[in-house]
Amino acid sequence: MPHSLLKFQPQKGLVVWLTGLSGSGKSTLAQALAAELTASGHAVYILDGDTLRRGLCADMGFNREDRAENIRRAGEVAALFADAGLVCIAAFVSPYLEDRARARRMVPPGQFIEVFINAPIALCEERDPKALYRKARADLIPFFTGISDPYEPPAPPDVEVKTGELNVAQSVNLILEHLRSRL
Amino acid sequence: MPHSLLKFQPQKGLVVWLTGLSGSGKSTLAQALAAELTASGHAVYILDGDTLRRGLCADMGFNREDRAENIRRAGEVAALFADAGLVCIAAFVSPYLEDRARARRMVPPGQFIEVFINAPIALCEERDPKALYRKARADLIPFFTGISDPYEPPAPPDVEVKTGELNVAQSVNLILEHLRSRL
Numbered sequence: 573m574p575h576s577l578l579k580f581q582p583q584k585g586l587v588v589w590l591t592g593l594s595g596s597g598k599s600t601l602a603q604a605l606a607a608e609l610t611a612s613g614h615a616v617y618i619l620d621g622d623t624l625r626r627g628l629c630a631d632m633g634f635n636r637e638d639r640a641e642n643i644r645r646a647g648e649v650a651a652l653f654a655d656a657g658l659v660c661i662a663a664f665v666s667p668y669l670e671d672r673a674r675a676r677r678m679v680p681p682g683q684f685i686e687v688f689i690n691a692p693i694a695l696c697e698e699r700d701p702k703a704l705y706r707k708a709r710a711d712l713i714p715f716f717t718g719i720s721d722p723y724e725p726p727a728p729p730d731v732e733v734k735t736g737e738l739n740v741a742q743s744v745n746l747i748l749e750h751l752r753s754r755l
Numbered sequence: 756m757p758h759s760l761l762k763f764q765p766q767k768g769l770v771v772w773l774t775g776l777s778g779s780g781k782s783t784l785a786q787a788l789a790a791e792l793t794a795s796g797h798a799v800y801i802l803d804g805d806t807l808r809r810g811l812c813a814d815m816g817f818n819r820e821d822r823a824e825n826i827r828r829a830g831e832v833a834a835l836f837a838d839a840g841l842v843c844i845a846a847f848v849s850p851y852l853e854d855r856a857r858a859r860r861m862v863p864p865g866q867f868i869e870v871f872i873n874a875p876i877a878l879c880e881e882r883d884p885k886a887l888y889r890k891a892r893a894d895l896i897p898f899f900t901g902i903s904d905p906y907e908p909p910a911p912p913d914v915e916v917k918t919g920e921l922n923v924a925q926s927v928n929l930i931l932e933h934l935r936s937r938l
Binding site for chain 1: 798800802806810811828831832834835836838839841861
């Protein structure tokens, strides 16, 4: 656990971990949630897979071992941000229960909230915001979660958001309800 | 480069990178500098070698390759904190010019300040706050910077602090003088 350090706001750090398939809505909800929290005076930072894979995890691929190491590093960085007193919104596919459980253990008890961004894969594939499903179906991407690689849903998550049934505002409110007692 | 994200204070992020031998005073100055900056309303977080080596870099040793990867990760994390709008004080022996130059390139121009914490090795060894020199002299620690591994001083650093000649307050003031125009 990182040692405690100077906090510039009397707020307790949190990790809000968004897990779900590509296209489930993690990035959209991360941005919308960050906007709400910031508007109410909280210090927020978003960590996501795309950002880390361009930098800290640029040496990692998508096989089982690399996915584990990718999420281990993401969890460690999220824990540092929480230690700094920020609400760290971590948006990662993070398909494996074991990897997410380890990320949770890096943060003090009660400061890790696992949010399952749950959308049917058919919907995710229809949205396909980064055209990744199209490439995966054409066998251009190996180890693609939901197509050629497993996704292990949380059992149970702290919060479940069905983005096929709720709009963005409703989804954010659902998450905020669970955060309020922790902030 | 990490994408820009919500900042909770209208402050520009910075990386203040403290490099120097073990026992040169990096941790002491990091804490004292953080206290000063926090008192004047800045958001600050300290990253140091001991913390990262217990978590994010727990898989790294001290040979040349591992030192490079350790500092690469430290640089990436420091860049994320600067992107979040914090002043990230990064205190790492970081003995190699090349590794520090790479860390600098991870941060937008002008937002990385390299501070050489310069103390004669005899003084560092006399202080020996973690009893590491004693162990290194007894051949219990391989690759120990200054004893059995090189230290490449900055040429030139943005700031040089001779901790054998200045006290803590004087040292902090010297660093703050260089930071003021950047904050």
